[in-house]
Amino acid sequence: MLILGIESSCDETGVALYDTQHGLLAHALHSQVEMHAEYGGVVPELASRDHIKRVLPLL
Numbered sequence: 001m002l003i004l005g006i007e008s009s010c011d012e013t014g015v016a017l018y019d020t021q022h023g024l025l026a027h028a029l030h031s032q033v034e035m036h037a038e039y040g041g042v043v044p045e046l047a048s049r050d051h052i053k054r055v056l057p058l059l
Contacts, residue, residue: 001020002019002020002025003017003018003019004017005017006055008051011032011042012031013054014028014029014030014058015028015055016028028058030054032047032050
C-alpha cells in the first residue's frame with residue numbers, strides 16, 4: 001500500500017510517500033523560517049499564502 005502524507009504547520013509544508021513494503025520512498029519539506037525572520041515571528045497571512053504556493057510543487 002502506498003501512503004501519501006501531507007503536513008503543514010504554521011511555518012512548514014511537507015509531503016512524504018511511504019510504501020508499506022519498502023518504507024519511505026520520498027519526502028520534501030519547505031520551511032518559511034527565513035521568510036518570517038524579519039518580522040520576529042510567523043505572520044499568518046504570509047504563511048497561508050506560502051503554503052498554497054508551495055504544496056503542489058512539493059507533490
